[in-house]
Amino acid sequence: MEYDDGVDEHDTPAEVDAAFRTLRRVAITHVVLFLVAVLGVPALSLTLGWWSDGQLAGGMSPGFAMAAFGLYAFFLVIGLAAASLSSAVEARMLGGRHTGEDDGFPADGDRS
Amino acid sequence: MRTGSALLAATICGTWAVVYLVTQVVVSPPLGVGTTVVAGTAASVLLVLGYPSALRGPRAPLALRRRLRGRPAGARPAAREGRGPEEGRGAERSRRRIVAGHRMPLRSGLTADAARRTATRLRPLLGGDAVVITDRELNLAFVGPGSDHHEAGGPVRAAAVRSAIGKGRTVVSRRPSAMGCDVPGCPLRSAVVVPLVVGSRVVGAIGVFRTHDDPAPRDQVEDMASILSLHLELAEADRERKLAADARLDALRAQINPHFLFNILNTIASKSRTDPDEARQLLLRLSDFFRYAVRQEGQLAEFAQEYFFVRTYLSLEQARFGDRLRVRYDVDPQVLTAHVPVLTIQPLVENAVKHGLAAKVEGGTVTLRARVDPLTRTTTIRVTDDGVGVAADVLDGLGGAAPGRAGDGVGLRNISERLTTLFGERFTLDIQSTEGEGTVVEVRVPLR
């Protein structure tokens, strides 16, 4: 592989635009979910008495439990979901095969 | 098949269980019933809204996809032996009910294994003590008393069976002598034997034996035999259709437009002087294009792969047309892993470029829109161009079922035929066009 000037990897504007708009949709749906959760917890503590008065095993209220550790787990989950989805979408929508090997079109089976 | 909907239903049930646990069991005092219902409903609504949204989609990196892609390819020969993978499902659906909801093993052809399972299943249904299924020479399966010498895989011993196969019609024998087993001590005494017929060919027989002189009801056995014959016929048709679809795909592969290649090579040749980097990129893309077209195996592929093929093609065309060809993709993340028929989208796009935009001086935009509706289990692919359009009379002349643009080498007809082969009636291929304003082609296929 004597050439490596970065010319081989190349995106066209239309492809990038497509990936961009798909990723934007992914980001917006995730951020909506994120905002629902992160604003929903204080909203519930303002509106629903049970949310801060009820007692989980031991005495913590559901609202406090969410703010003390539930939300952080949720952030990690949503972060992992968004990151893996975005990366997988990018991997499928940009770039492609041409692995560069001079294979003269052998059967694809060995590579799959 | 409907795993997507099952998943949603299971998740909603699980959510309600969690809501119940959290609001009623773990917490004291429990939340009021009304509020709990509101909470559960809100959670369910969020789930249902999120289900078809961009929250779902591929999550595995590409390396995993390669492995997954390899699996169906490896599984395919086995699937051909077993039940035909996708083909003819529409026809099957209407007939499956016949044998009390069971799937009929013989549906995949007359094999020893399928015969054994069929015979086992039919013995109680037909009221016989023993059931035999044979092909023209051998017992494929024998279930019941007497299987010591009427063994599966051995030659057909009963004379009644041989004569039914020979004559091609039902043979009923009420006596051991007429039944014709030459082994002394054979417990079987009476028999009803009906040949299995595909087309006008006798391919085997089904026999029902009893250990007393009163034979099994003839009508019932004949009905069953005709059902089995029908299944065998369908299996045969499946195989033929599969061959035909492969042949059609081969035809499509062979039909890569020589003009296209010629034009692209000219473009590359001229770019090689002005912009060698771009020329090299185009060459790589061209090699990707051909590699995909030639190597793609099977009838279905992940949309992401077809999308790769389409954008490779369009980037080549864009190099040729320059600013005259604008491209817009609108792809849902969920659709990337849906399976679509191979080499289907690119011909649609090629038509849009060749017939819609090439003739238009100022050029135009090709839009590829791909969506998945996981609830109705459909994949929708729409190719739109704002080119010259197709005249109404030409459009009418294309014919509803198999539209194809006039003089079109890689026609819609081929696609339509392959879709019929793959999905029966369960797809739509719509084409709308206004002269001077553009064309919209929309394909809807079941989500896989």
Next chain:
Amino acid sequence: MTAAGAGTLAVLLALVTLVTLVMRPRGSSTVDFYLAGQRVGVASNALAICGDYFSAASFLGVAAAVYVSGLDGVWYAVGFAAGFVPVLLFVAAPLRRFGEFSIPDFLGRRLASERVRLVAVGVVQIVILSYLIPQAVGSGITWQLLVGRGLPGLSAYATGVVLSTAVVAGLVAFGGMRGTTWTQAIQFLLLLGALVWLALAVAGSGFHYSSAVAELSAEPLANPAQGDDGWYLRPEANQIDPGTPALFGQPGAAYGPLAQFALILTLVLGTAGLPHVMNRYFTSPTGTAARMTTVWVIGLAGLFYALAVMLGTAARQQIAAAVDDHPWLDELTVDGVLRVPEHALPVLGRIYGGDSGLAVVAAGALVAVMSTIAGLLLAAAASWGHDVYERHINPRASESQAVWAGRVSTAFVAVAAGVLAIAMEPRELTPAVPSIVAAMVTWAFAIAGSALTPVFVLAIWWRGTTAAGATAGMAVGGTVSVSMFVLGALPVGPGLGETLMTPTLVAAPLAALVTWLVSRRTAPPDDVERQWLVLHGTAADRHAERLARLTLASLEPTRRRSGRAARRREGRGANG
């Protein structure tokens, strides 16, 4: 502070210095100085970002805020931890792919305007300064508490401020980012270690989290206040439901209904505009790696803040219970409640670990302060040295001149922050706000979230953003947020004041709207499509990954060969 405590502290600080010196970049090119040559692994980069991000506000401030106001203090933890989710969704990967040194650099090149770059430098400097000051204040407070003595001629507080800023400025100037990437990572591990140790000690002593919250919520929340005749416990007024007492486990002890959301949104939006955190993204190898780095950061931040909240709760319960056994607590507490909430973690450390425990927590606090100051100084150096000096003052600067410009600006910003921190020494640490350090940091988040984040996100995701729009947006966001601070400092009535102190709720949408309106009337840069290829395309990433694969493949045989050679040598050694 005893000799053992001082020894622990000294050893830890010496370790950090040693690592910086050992990992010092060999060559001193500008890229190396600022960006560690863009080859920092995902995990170590995530740890370094955490080191930058978890400041005194996180370590002492969050626990203190929970200690003082219960659930309303927990919103700080939620906001700080949530801030990286928008970063992950909107900023991380494109920012890295565009590949510039700093936020001003990014905006300047993206919008092809030097004016935008300079305005962004201005905003970034304001953010950095307003973030630096609470860090310096925090180190002053820590020093005051732990050592209690100053250098000759300086108060204890001023000594803390001067020493921490001076030491860190020196480390940054001569370590560069490579140095600080590793020191940041190690510092964060130290910080996390201190927190985990404290949590284990507390849990081991029979602390039951859930019942502690119930127990603390059983009676009204009251905090020390200084009256005419000395300290007394004053019940907190309930901001949401006046007339009823404020409880630990319920909202209302510190913030009114609107202010709760305002605070969370301020912290959530602010993170994406923090220059020292964003600069770290440029050191990731690829955009995808930047994204995975953020996931790590979110996980680590969640762990960190969950522990901090738990320790704040534990402190409230355990310190009150320990007053009888520990006479030294008398002068720090009023009826079992600490006068200065920031003391919560150090006091817990001393209760469970004696003087060494106190030293560990103190080291954690100082390290938190120092690592954040280091990140901030480096960001300041990058924007002065790179964006202003190299581009506008001396465009033909040599590499070494540029590096020196960075060092000089580091020193300059450090001095400015130190002087301001000494000038703003909080004479009375009244619990008017849950925690003075956490509250001051919130101002930096508010300015960043109002002025930088909206423009930043629009520039990444909207082609139509123009230089004029961005300039107007940053100006409006900055002006509105600062004037709301000023308004909030005036007595405007209960509830409203806190809302004004967290102005992002108003300022950020306004900044976005202005950016959009002005951008609509002006023309975006011509090469926006080409920029889009870099910003959202993965060609460079794929190329980098392929190069990495090739490098690995070419290393493989070499390694095998050298392994064989080594074995041969060994064999010869055995024979001979």
